[in-house]
Amino acid sequence: MCGADLEGQRRRGRVPQRQQRRDAPQADQAQRVRQPPVQARRPAHRHLAARGEPPRRRRRSGGVPDAGVELGRRHQRLSARRGRRAPGLPRARGGVQRLVDRAVAARPVRRLRPLVPRDRAGCGPRSRQPDGLQPAVRLRLRRRHAGGELQDEAPRRRDPARHEHRPDHRRLTGELMRSLRFACAALAALVPTAAFAMGGPSPGAVTAQTVKLPSGPGSVRGLADNASVSAFTGQVTYAVPIDLPAGPGGLTPSLSFGYDGGLGNGPLGVGWGMAQAGIQRSLRLGVPHYDATDEIELFGLGAGGQVVSLASGELRIEGQGHAIAGRTVDGGYELTDADGRVYRFGTTAAARKASGANVSAWYLEEIRDVAGNRIVYGYRTDKGEVYLDRIEWGPSVGGARVFRAALEYEPRADAVVSYRTGFRVESALRLARVRVSSFGGTQRIVALAYDDRFPLTRVKSVRVTSGDGVDALPETRFTYAAAEAATQTAVPDVTGWGLNLLGTSLFDVDNDGAMDLLRLHTSGHSWRRNIGGRFAPPAPMPGATGSSLDQVRLVDLDGDSVAEMVRQVGSQWVVHKLDRPSASWISLGALAGAANVSLAGVAIADVDGDRRMDVLAPFGSTIKLRYGTAAGLGAPLSRPAIDPSRPIIQPGAAATSFYDLNGDGLADAIHMASSMFYVYLGRGDGTFEKYRDVAYPWTGSVSASQIRLGDLDRDGLLDVAVVRGGNVAWYRGLANGAFDAAAVAVARPPG
Template identity: 30%
Template sequence: MRSRLVKKSLIYRAFSGFVLVAASLLANVVYGQMSTPGQFQVGESGAATYTIPIQLPPGVGGMEPKLSLNYSSQAGNGLLGVGWSLGGLGGISRCPRTMAQDGVRGGVNYDLNDRYCLDGQRLIAVNGTDGGNGTEYRTERESYAKIVSFGSVGNGPAWFKVWTKAGQIMSYGDSPDSRIEAAGKSEIKIWALSKIEDTKSNRLKINYLKDSANADFYPIRIDYSSNSTSGAGAASAVTFQYENRPDVNPVYQAGARSANVVRLKSVSTLGATNQVIAVYQISYGLSPLNGVSRIESVQNCDGSLNNCLPKINFTWTTSSPSTGFTAPASGNWITNIGSPVGTVKLLDLNGDGRTDLMTSLGNGNWNVCLATGENSFNCGTWYSNIAASAQNVLVLDLNGDGRADMMTPVGGGYWNVCLSTGSGFDCSTWYSNNGASAANTSVADVNGDGRGDMLTPVGNGYWNVCISGGTSFGCATWYTNIGASAANTVVVDLNGDGKSDLMTPLGDGNWNVCLSNGDGFTCSTWYSSNAASVPATRFDS
């Protein structure tokens, strides 16, 4: 009895420490009436998890999808809102090189240096080169599966096939709808699971809807219990229904944009004549803190929706985030940087998501301290051909690899650009028609491609806009009704479209707002009850 109480207490603390109150779930699950009760667990990483299995008609020879709705307190905002995901499907995606496996730390750049991961597990090439036609792989953690890449599309394979130790043959990306290209590129970013077949030729086929405009995809139908030898058609199916979501949040990888614009509304199971047998209905609310989608209930009904099992209701915490530092983040971290705070740049130089420190030593040498996340920094000297002080350097990600780069003007419209490799700088000269100083130049991403651009006012409402292409600038003049200097202008994404906008105060609570459409600005006046001036902390520094 004591062990059961301890387990329940641990689960409650894990959930309440993140976002979900487990006690509410326990109170709303009527196990005596539920055919699909959920299950709590605390994972190895400390995440609180909850799983709702989706019950399906059995397939021939056990060939049916194993689907579930999965919650993790460590998961982000996805197809089922924050924390939730659809389990039972999978895919192969591009992943970065690592020091342990490759001897170098890299990013995902949609080139031949990318590596591949199966459901998050790194694939290790054992015969052939990564991404090559006919290359054989194994998983980093041995699963006794044989994985082979086939064909070629851009800088990568066309599709993959996996032979499991259970005798199943799984295909990834062998149909057009299961190959998901990166936005604006021919390269494939995800090879989704498209087909499973067993040794008796029993087959399962997954169909997807591709949202090419947003570089995203969603499963729409799974047909199973067909047989490729006998010619028997699918006896059962699962379909997925979606609704538009209000909390669209674009993300970028190597300059490629993607966005999830829908959320899963229901899952339906179908019989041999496409008759709907059961429907799992999902209801959402929005967080009052940040507006993200959150599942409020899941209910299993029959095909008519007239007879339903009791809902599983979810109650979320709504308290404001706490402020302050907690161990081990707080305390003294040792560096070899003795410079004043004002001369130190805060940035992420190696793309690991941690904030690093950098200050100039003079003569092109920079003292760089990379945060380890464990109360310490790893410090060393990086050389660049930028001898300016930190105050005269712009910091931005010019090539969209997730690592902060730096640049400084050298005159005549030329800029000295140093791209971070994660362990040093690779420097060259880029030309723009912008001859301004760093102090009068704002850093932005005006076209939403994940690469940093430059904006400089040239007078009478005109701004010189230089858009980074990853290796050079393309400059043009954009008109606004903002005639202020860069120092008096806030750069911020006001409408959540991933593009940087401009705003400057007019007085009496009015703000001049110019929204970027990627090719120019559209300006209007917005009112705020806060009549404050531009804050001292700049968004672009």
């Protein structure tokens, strides 16, 4: 300790007794001032006055005493002031409870402040001991002076004659700390046991709380480290975020790729998508009409919602958890949220998906906060499809913003044509890489690789490299489960119930998820329950009898995924709904708008994508179209023939069928000729575009009754199956409307 500081501390009585004896071993014992006996409840200022010392103001100390030392000193001080012998501190067993009882019974003290001893070698507080305990320190009791000022009690010196009965402070402190350590250990042992008893993790279990990743700027995280499973569909979802430099004021764009098994084919292939924000005409009710009846909805911003126009001309977003106001501006939209951020959508032609005056979507092109910081989005259009081209943000230097993310695309072999918006949109590009740059220099490149072995593009890997391409992180690879091989299973006792017979079909009668056998007959209908690999004996289905089989159809008229029976009765169409508990048909009456329309010569298909069946009937060289509505069939509308150069292609013809070939939700026309398919894509308004002629992938001639069309591998594309000589082979459909040349043979059962 410094000499001057030590001498001053010694005069004021603030140096511990052990240090005084060490520093002055030859000091005259007669010169030591004995401390008067401590009187119970004697105010500090009276005690100082009796010694002839003026009240001294308390000096702060920067040290923090150990909890055990402070509590032990306080216990001894209080016991001495109350004029009784200080009892021994409790042992470990049961000591915590007795210590609590004594603390409650003790007289409360205003405040305790420690005086930290100086280091032996020099000035400054002593360092903390290795075991976490501080050396013993002296406590000064803070009392209120008679004049109202806070004063410090004078340091007392130990009187051996008066206090011989007091226990040693160091022994008391050690016993107290052992008691506290025992109590803490007991509590720590009880906590996980109690958690396990209440259903929590067992002691030592590895949980999300015990295993933590570093969160600093230098931590490296996986690209797809947040996989989850949808509780509703069971589909696995991934998110692949792209790290972007932070913008001023926290205004930073978000860019990420995501996988969802329920997504279709997009700029990143099937099942993959890129988060974008925009406003679009709702496709929930089918192809937009491009008038005031269309619903306008917001997507990709917050929870989204429907854009509603108010009488005042302002816009509101329904379904949002926070207020968003908006208005129309420059042919687009401008929205403002509660934080004052302004979002502009489709105010330029490049940020709109449109055909002439018909605009189906307005994409986000600018975000501006209250401080004037901006994020600018740029787009490019190719064959009707709009692609995000670049994102720019940060301060503007020389007319350009310092941060930039450029998206680069490449051609794809599985281009898909869609008429979902009412006009032709072809997705012929796929995302190849994203370049992230700062102040003109490339920071990182995120590259995507695709697997082209499948009919549709699939992301194979994602790789992040440095701007110069030298350094790279390990790539993230994706694999996909292959479809199970198709097999044939012999079903016994179905003689006379062949699916090639008119009136026999597969139909889930009892709604158990398994397809049953259904036979329609003029004299009465019957069905056979699927009981797992075989069918039960026939059971009758009462009702809806008396019509010839060419005057009966099973179609879903109301879009509830359950087919109804439609019968021709005179000049009317009578609709019957299946009552599943009784397995009988109940009449719903005549279908409005279907009078004098022959059920045998029409095609029933969803033309406009509203999930209601529409009716197409040949009418000379044209087509009469009746849209399905909630009330029945609409008024007949005249449409041109499917292909005027091929009059044989007509709705209702045996060789002409309607399927969704390209996965846009609209009915397409397919005519099966002698050696090829004639494919026509539906435009959503009852007209069709001649798409291509597709040669049969098999050799030899087959009749139309031997060909079956359907999505057999659930990839969203139409496949074709051929039955010849008891053998079944099917061919995968391709995105361009053709079929794979390699057949997938269906194994026959043994025997």
